[in-house]
Amino acid sequence: MIVAERKTIPELVDILRPHKNILVLGCGTCVTVCLSGGEREVSIISSALRIASRVHSLDFKIDELTIERQCDNIFIEQAVEAIEKADAVLSTACGAGVQAIAERFPEKPVYAGLNTTFLGILEERGVWTEKCAACGTCVLHKYGGICPITRCAKRMMNGPCGGSREDRCEVRPDRPCAWQLIYKRLKDISQLDRLNEIEPPKNWNSSLSGGPRALIREDHKI
Amino acid sequence: MNANNSEPVIVAFCCHYCAYAAADLAGSGRLQYPPNIRIVRSPCTGRLEINFFMKAFEAGADGVLVAGCEEGSCHFKEGNYLAKSRVNTARRLLEEAGLEPERLRMVNVSAAGSQQFAEYVREMVETVTKLGPSPVKKIIRKDANKEQTGAIQ
Numbered sequence: 001m002i003v004a005e006r007k008t009i010p011e012l013v014d015i016l017r018p019h020k021n022i023l024v025l026g027c028g029t030c031v032t033v034c035l036s037g038g039e040r041e042v043s044i045i046s047s048a049l050r051i052a053s054r055v056h057s058l059d060f061k062i063d064e065l066t067i068e069r070q071c072d073n074i075f076i077e078q079a080v081e082a083i084e085k086a087d088a089v090l091s092t093a094c095g096a097g098v099q100a101i102a103e104r105f106p107e108k109p110v111y112a113g114l115n116t117t118f119l120g121i122l123e124e125r126g127v128w129t130e131k132c133a134a135c136g137t138c139v140l141h142k143y144g145g146i147c148p149i150t151r152c153a154k155r156m157m158n159g160p161c162g163g164s165r166e167d168r169c170e171v172r173p174d175r176p177c178a179w180q181l182i183y184k185r186l187k188d189i190s191q192l193d194r195l196n197e198i199e200p201p202k203n204w205n206s207s208l209s210g211g212p213r214a215l216i217r218e219d220h221k222i
Numbered sequence: 223m224n225a226n227n228s229e230p231v232i233v234a235f236c237c238h239y240c241a242y243a244a245a246d247l248a249g250s251g252r253l254q255y256p257p258n259i260r261i262v263r264s265p266c267t268g269r270l271e272i273n274f275f276m277k278a279f280e281a282g283a284d285g286v287l288v289a290g291c292e293e294g295s296c297h298f299k300e301g302n303y304l305a306k307s308r309v310n311t312a313r314r315l316l317e318e319a320g321l322e323p324e325r326l327r328m329v330n331v332s333a334a335g336s337q338q339f340a341e342y343v344r345e346m347v348e349t350v351t352k353l354g355p356s357p358v359k360k361i362i363r364k365d366a367n368k369e370q371t372g373a374i375q
Contacts, residue, residue, distance in 0.1 A: 008318050009315065009318035009319050010318060040271065040273060043273045043276075044272050044273045044276055044315070047273060047276035047277060047279075047280045048276060048315050048316075048318065048319040049319075050280050051276070051279055051280055051316070051319040051320065051321060051358050052318075052319040052320050054357060054358045055319065055320035055321065055357045055358065056320060
């Protein structure tokens with residue numbers, strides 16, 4: 001899922017200061033699961049903004065709405081009336097959702113209420129960790145299902161770097177060394193010989209280095 | 223008491239299994255404590271969400287007291303620990319929004335702790351009185367003649 005975290009209330013107040021009627025628009029998909037931008041968080045952010053508005057005499061009028069998915073026009077239609085009534089929209093979706101709303105309403109200021117941080121999973125209650133960089137050419141099959149691009153701080157395709165201490169990353173000692181994990185996993189699935197192959201430099205064209213990406217499926221186009 | 227006088231209004235979310243029973247016992251025992259609290263009974267403090275506290279402040283509460291079971295004796299095992307971390311998060315959020323975090327406090331009381339409950343209420347009233355009326359409430363008062371605000375009374 002896409003993981004995001006809330007911007008601080010002073011940051012949001014600064015962003016919204018020029019506006020009066022504000023719609024806080026939540027998204028019911030990834031950001032609901034990562035507890036940053038769903039219906040409950042929209043309620044919390046809206047309350048905090050109302051309190052801040054009264055404390056700082058800003059005269060915000062905050063409305064709330066959460067739709068199932070902000071990155072999909074079919075669901076955006078459910079928010080048309082509320083968005084049209086507002087002077088500005090504070091979207092608590094990921095960056096894709098914010099831009100989808102902004103594209104659908106070209107004359108409406110649309111702001112991001114969250115910082116979209118990474119593609120990850122729920123590791124344990126309240127802890128999310130990054131697992132995928134969406135680089136466009138997946139190499140997971142070569143590394144026992146552990147991504148060296150995302151989980152190795154040095155993005156080493158031919159590791160390890162030799163700097164790990166007690167199986168922990170030397171850059172982020174709170175995280176495990178990805179190459180330790182790769183070695184252990186390949187050993188467990190009897191594929192250690194994969195490490196004898198030298199991986200050539202990765203072509204980053206399929207990642208952001210090649211510019212904004214688009215996926216076109218001719219078989220689904222109308 | 224209403225939003226137009228200077229007495230602080232404190233919303234007290236009390237766990238059914240401990241603090242609510244302690245408040246009840248305080249009443250039965252005719253213990254005196256300030257009449258500034260508005261008790262909301264909850265099945266467990268673990269049921270309380272951050273937006274419950276935020277809504278109370280938004281509606282003009284000067285303070286919010288969360289009273290749960292003593293640590294280690296939650297009827298649902300970990301409800302009071304959940305509440306503790308939510309209260310801490312809400313305190314940071316209130317500070318970001320410009321309210322003093324001291325206006326929100328969590329305490330732990332046993333069902334037999336009527337004296338302790340009364341003492342916590344006194345402390346909370348004292349803290350909130352020192353801080354003065356919530357700035358949110360002042361605005362609600364200004365608007366009170368214009369429209370129905372849903373302010374806590």
